[in-house]
Amino acid sequence: MGLPAESTEAYHGGVLVRAPTLSRRPRGSLRLRREARLAYALLTPTLLVVLFLVAYPFFSAMYLSLQNKMVGSPGRFVGLENYAELLRDEVFLRTAWNSVVYTLVAVAIKFVLGLTMALILDQSRRFNNLFRTLLFLPWAVPVVIVSLNWRWIFDDLSGFLNNFLITFHLTHDIISWLSDPRLAMGCVIAVVVWAGTPFYAMTFLAGLQAIPKELYEAAEIDGASIVQQFVFVTVPRLRTIFVTTIMLSTIWTATNLQFVLILTRGGPASRTQIFPHLAYEIALGARRLGMGAAVSLVFFPLLVVLIILLTRRMLRERED
């Protein structure tokens, strides 16, 4: 938020003690205990939510992944059997590869396109506010609607893309965008990029606009070219935003299953299968909860590194 954080310690150390109302109250540890009790009371709803809706399910996912539990029947403890089965499974290995490609390519394109968008919107131009609003629109549309709409654009017989290409004689044959094994992953990534680029552009634009214009003027007087200005003024100032944005986006891109669920259901022949969707299919399609939990957790060690780094980063940014 960029707002100076007050030190609460200084507050409790000095100011509060000077507050006259407090002189009537018991002093010292009793007062602190009372403050702590109020604090816990105020935090109760938040803590309950965190414990029951996030922490408990999280640990229970780990335990579940060690069982052969099905929907509606109690599970038996099977140790690492689920994981062992996964490693022998060809679909799983393909899914692992797909997930990595899908995430890296989508994030890379969103980054480049988002930066381009932000740089363009940072130029001065008439109606720039209108253009900004229009370019950011995809961000506000529910992902389900985005995916359904694109599925319809990609439709073999009546979709916009084939319709357009044939009308303007750019192709004679119908292209099966989502069912051609060579094209499907590219199409899914295109949709992810369409929906996700505005997020990058928004954060980058905010960063660009926070750079003092004097820095560029000074660089220009020193004879820096436009490229040099970009490399030595813009990039260093945006580095923090770059890293935070990419980390957040990586977590959410890698774990979002809605695009795949609606566009391809992992097909054709598992070409677009990614971890969260495979977990979904196994847990709810095949009703194997234990195995589903194992699939979603296999990916987690990678994510947890990101999450920990990001948590630290966000705390530090807040303290600055």
Add this chain to the structure above:
Amino acid sequence: MASVVRTRRLLKWVGNGLLVVLLVWTLVPFYWMIATSLKKDREIYGFEATLIPRHPSLDSYRRLFATTPFVKYMRNSTIIAVSTTLASLVFGSLGAYALARLRFPGRSVIARGLIFTYLVPPSLLFIPLFAVMSVLSLIDTREGLILAYLGFTVPFCTWLLLGYFRSVPLELEEAALVDGCSRLSALVRVILPMSLPALAVVAFFSFTQAWNEFLYANVFTNSVEVRTITTGLTLFIVEDVFFWGPMMGAACLASIPPLVVYLAFQRWVVKGLTLGAVKG
């Protein structure tokens, strides 16, 4: 110097060109969604399919309202999104106040835990959460879904408000405390009125996230009475047959609430973004 000026002019033109390309890329899908919703079936499918509706009609919308539970889905979404927003605002404000202004053991652990919690993705939690919901008989209820959404809105709201509350000058609150205000009334009368922009951001994010959410809604609900519009939409697909006209009509209408709040809150949104507010 001269070359910098020349490069800048060149970049301006390159920028204009790219802007046009990006606008086309961004807006064509919107166009197709709206155009489809205004066509009759004859123009939607097969050899007579058109790029521009030749005879625009509201037929799809009529079918949508007459033959599908669209209105019910929209009502459910509204109830769920509004309740989630209100609960998040209240819980978030209380928790953030404690973390910002009170001293107690475990404070920094909780603050840290909040971000961590927020970053744990729903696709990891939905399987065990499904079990939790079953045990509590909350499957297929609005309350259950609201509760599930609080799992990601409350940690974020608390975290965002915490930063903002800290920036409210202490002197104002002290004055209120000296005047005999309790802590809670200091929060309500002094801090909250000064934090309106942050509350706006929090309300915006809770509402859009709850409105747009799909995974939990899809897993935890199944009856028409409870389903939200995002999962209801996918039910328009019957046995792999898509009714694209009404579906695109529903898609247009269902996008309106989040788009309207986005347009209304635009200038505050970007501030929240860098704090990790949005799943992009």
